[in-house]
Amino acid sequence: MNPNEYQKLALRTANKDPEYPRIINGVLGLAGEAGECADIVKKHLFQGHELNKEKLLDEIGDVLWYCAYSADALGLRLEDIMRHNIDKLAKRYPEGFAADKSINRKI
Numbered sequence: 001m002n003p004n005e006y007q008k009l010a011l012r013t014a015n016k017d018p019e020y021p022r023i024i025n026g027v028l029g030l031a032g033e034a035g036e037c038a039d040i041v042k043k044h045l046f047q048g049h050e051l052n053k054e055k056l057l058d059e060i061g062d063v064l065w066y067c068a069y070s071a072d073a074l075g076l077r078l079e080d081i082m083r084h085n086i087d088k089l090a091k092r093y094p095e096g097f098a099a100d101k102s103i104n105r106k107i
Helices: 003-013 021-048 053-073 076-093 099-103
Strands: none
Touching: 003 021, 003 076, 003 099, 053 076
């Protein structure tokens, strides 16, 4: 499945209620789901839980869903966002990641 196919299929389950702008729902959903990912890792690192990879898979999938939803709310395809991000990173780290370039970032 490519990113745009995923986005199309994911959006079949999107709330169509126009009461609030979809971008608000999208970015708040991203924050919530990312927080759930962080909580799983926190419990593993600091509370003695086994790392629940199955639950983390579910939550990362939910993050991806909200990425697709947010992209659509902006009139973008996931593929567009992916390309933009890779281009940005290539400018920032043309030779690949380097800690000194991260610390002294110009872009």
